[in-house]
Structures are given as C-alpha cells and as structure tokens.
Amino acid sequence: ALCNPKDKIIVNRDCHQSVINSCILADIEPIYILSKIDKETNIQEGIDIEESKKIIDNNLDAKAILLTYPTYYGKTFELKEICDYAHKHNIAVIVDEAHGAHLGLSDRLPKTALEEGADIVIQSTHKTLPSFTQSSMIHIKGDRVDRQRLSTMLRIIESSSPSYILMSSLELAVDIYETKGNELMEELLDNIEQFKEKNKNTSFDIYNEDDKTKLFLSSKKLGMTGYELEDLLREKYNIQVELANYYGVLLICTIGNTKEDLDKLSEALEDMSNRYKKDSYIECLEYPVVIPEKALNPREAFYKNKKSVKIYESIGQICAEYVIPYPPGVSLLSPGEVITKEIIDYVILCHKKGMNINGIKDLNLEFIEIISD
Ligand SMILES: Cc1ncc(COP(=O)(O)O)c(C=O)c1O
Numbered sequence: 036a037l038c039n040p041k042d043k044i045i046v047n048r049d050c051h052q053s054v055i056n057s058c059i060l061a062d063i064e065p066i067y068i069l070s071k072i073d074k075e076t077n078i079q080e081g082i083d084i085e086e087s088k089k090i091i092d093n094n095l096d097a098k099a100i101l102l103t104y105p106t107y108y109g110k111t112f113e114l115k116e117i118c119d120y121a122h123k124h125n126i127a128v129i130v131d132e133a134h135g136a137h138l139g140l141s142d143r144l145p146k147t148a149l150e151e152g153a154d155i156v157i158q159s160t161h162k163t164l165p166s167f168t169q170s171s172m173i174h175i176k177g178d179r180v181d182r183q184r185l186s187t188m189l190r191i192i193e194s195s196s197p198s199y200i201l202m203s204s205l206e207l208a209v210d211i212y213e214t215k216g217n218e219l220m221e222e223l224l225d226n227i228e229q230f231k232e233k234n235k236n237t238s239f240d241i242y243n244e245d246d247k248t249k250l251f252l253s254s255k256k257l258g259m260t261g262y263e264l265e266d267l268l269r270e271k272y273n274i275q276v277e278l279a280n281y282y283g284v285l286l287i288c289t290i291g292n293t294k295e296d297l298d299k300l301s302e303a304l305e306d307m308s309n310r311y312k313k314d315s316y317i318e319c320l321e322y323p324v325v326i327p328e329k330a331l332n333p334r335e336a337f338y339k340n341k342k343s344v345k346i347y348e349s350i351g352q353i354c355a356e357y358v359i360p361y362p363p364g365v366s367l368l369s370p371g372e373v374i375t376k377e378i379i380d381y382v383i384l385c386h387k388k389g390m391n392i393n394g395i396k397d398l399n400l401e402f403i404e405i406i407s408d
Pocket residue numbers: 050051053103107131133134158159169171
C-alpha cells in the first residue's frame with residue numbers, strides 16, 4: 036500500500052516471513068536492519084536505534100520502514116525515536132505488532148505502537164486477546180497512508196467471502212477489552228509478579244521482559260534443552276508452552292489465564308527441580324548474526340529456474356528457498372541471498388540438536404535449492 040514496484044522498504048532482519056512474501060508479490064526491495072539476539076537465551080531483542088538511523092540515512096529514498104515491536108519474546112525499543120526520525124525524512128512507519136495487541140491494557144506494559152507514532156499497525160488479535168485464530172486487525176493513524184489504496188491492496192490479497200465467525204470474535208474481543216480488559220490485565224500482572232517471587236530459587240532462570248506477560252524459562256541449570264522441557268511440561272504436567280528454543284521455553288500469559296494456571300506452573304517447576312535435574316551441560320550455539328550478501332531481490336529470485344544440490348555444494352551459490360530455524364522463526368537465508376558456510380554449519384548443528392528448520396524442502400537437510408540460471 037505504500038510502495039510501488041522497485042521501491043525500497045527498510046525492515047528488521049528478523050521480520051516475519053510474510054514481509055518477504057509481500058516483497059516478492061509487489062517487487063519491493065527489502066533493506067535489512069540487523070536485529071540483536073541474546074546469546075545466552077536466543078531471545079530476540081529488537082533493533083538498535085543508532086544502527087537503524089544510519090540505515091535510514093543511507094536509504095532516504097525508502098518509502099517505509101517496517102519494524103516488529105514488541106518481539107516474540109516481549110522485548111521493546113525506543114520506537115518513538117525511530118518514528119520521529121523516519122517521519123522527519125518523509126518515511127512512513129509500519130509496525131508489526133503481532134505480539135502486542137494487549138499492550139494498551141495497562142500502564143505497566145510498554146506503550147503501544149500507535150502511541151509511539153506508527154502510521155500503520157498490524158496486530159494478531161488472536162495471539163494475545165480473546166479472539167479466534169486468524170483474526171487480526173490493522174490500525175491506521177494520521178494522513179501519511181492513503182486509506183483507499185490500502186483497501187484496494189487488501190481486496191487483492193483477501194478472500195471476497197469474509198468470515199462472520201471471525202469478525203464476530205473480534206467484536207467480542209473488543210468488548211472484553213473495553214469492559215473488563217484493564218481489570219483482568221492488572222490481576223494477571225499481579226499474578227505474574229507473585230509467580231516470579233515464588234520461583235526465584237528454583238532451577239529455572241526466569242526472564243520477564245519489557246512486556247511482562249511474556250515469561251521465558253531457561254532450562255540450562257536443569258541440564259535440559261528447551262525442547263526437553265517443553266515435552267516434560269506437556270506430557271507430565273499438562274502445560275502447553277508457546278514455543279521452545281534450545282535454551283528454554285516461552286510462555287505467553289493472557290487475560291484468559293487465572294492464578295490457578297500460574298500456581299500449576301509453579302508446582303510443575305518445583306517438582307521438576309527436584310526430580311529431573313541432569314548433569315548434562317547445555318552448550319552455547321553461536322547464532323550467526325550476519326546478513327548474507329544479496330545477489331537478487333526476493334522477486335527476481337522467486338521466478339528464476341532452480342535446482343537442488345547437496346547442501347555443502349551450495350556454498351557461494353544463490354539460495355532459492357528460505358532457511359528458517361524455528362524458533363525464533365527468523366530467516367537466515369531468503370531467496371536471492373548468497374549461501375555461506377557459517378550459516379550452513381549452524382543450520383546443520385541446529386537440526387542435529389532437534390530444532391525445526393522451516394522453509395527448506397528437504398527435511399533431512401541433505402539438499403538445498405539454488406538458482407540455476
Ligand atoms: C512477528 C510476527 N508477525 C506476523 C505474524 C503472522 O501473524 P498471523 O499468524 O496472525 O498471520 C507472526 C506469527 O504468526 C509473527 O510472529
């Protein structure tokens with residue numbers, strides 16, 4: 036809605052895959068900002084403000100900047116500073132607030148992207164508010180966005196038969212948000228505080244980031260990977276986490292959770308600390324914090340001829356598919372980027388440790404598709 040073909044959009048490297056898919060559809064050139072990632076936990080920390088300003092300075096012809104805020108793990112950054120800086124240069128700000136639809140419910144939570152000055156905000160209402168999966172919202176503020184053009188673009192990509200079930204569930208979520216949301220959120224935040232206090236001496240390091248509804252439990256001290264912890268919690272304690280990474284699990288608490296849920300989690304953690312402590316050492320996997328060289332734009336790469344080659348023979352070639360270790364779900368390679376040994380080594384290691392690698396068609400990771408033209 037903001038770009039024409041061949042225009043540039045500045046975007047955090049750990050953006051959702053849908054952003055690159057949009058670049059393929061609309062022939063937009065993504066300019067990446069490297070995101071910070073905590074090596075101890077693999078928690079995505081968001082972008083660096085100064086680095087982002089430099090990238091804006093070097094790409095003043097960009098039509099928009101698109102940022103994920105907060106990150107999946109609940110980290111935020113000085114979004115207002117970026118909004119002001121981008122606007123000064125006539126660049127619109129789109130925020131992927133997929134994980135932050137609930138932020139407006141309490142002053143104890145970070146400011147919302149709209150409060151921080153974003154022009155377009157897209158929220159996955161279904162993730163953190165009580166609406167059905169798939170239901171989401173787009174919010175527009177100010178006059179930088181041509182609403183008519185945005186509607187036209189949405190009509191191109193959306194079904195012409197909207198679901199009244201999903202739309203009603205959004206209405207219900209808005210009603211709950213307005214009538215009971217603040218009260219439920221304050222209760223939840225109090226319960227989380229108590230949970231942290233109660234569990235500060237267990238074998239788990241608890242990370243409670245800027246968005247206090249997110250809890251990351253590191254299983255390192257227990258000598259267990261996050262994948263093992265995820266399985267144990269589900270199978271022995273009937274607790275389903277949001278995601279597991281190598282170092283721990285992420286829990287998303289919502290206004291649908293009660294004190295009993297957190298008590299049940301506390302009991303599980305205490306029990307596990309007593310019963311499952313292992314001697315094994317959880318080594319650190321060096322996450323490759325580099326942006327690969329771009330040989331082709333996503334769209335050019337998408338429509339080229341491709342061939343499958345043995346994975347180690349692909350080094351130096353142009354990648355034709357996504358390579359996305361999940362979690363965190365960040366694309367290490369996207370179509371059009373030059374494959375490096377560092378990335379392949381990391382992906383193979385992750386695969387051996389039990390991580391899912393999305394995007395790549397060969398699930399055994401023996402082969403990878405490259406551009407053959
Ligand atoms: C940062 C981010 N943006 C966008 C999405 C996609 O949202 P949805 O699943 O509501 O389509 C996700 C995850 O699903 C996400 O993690």
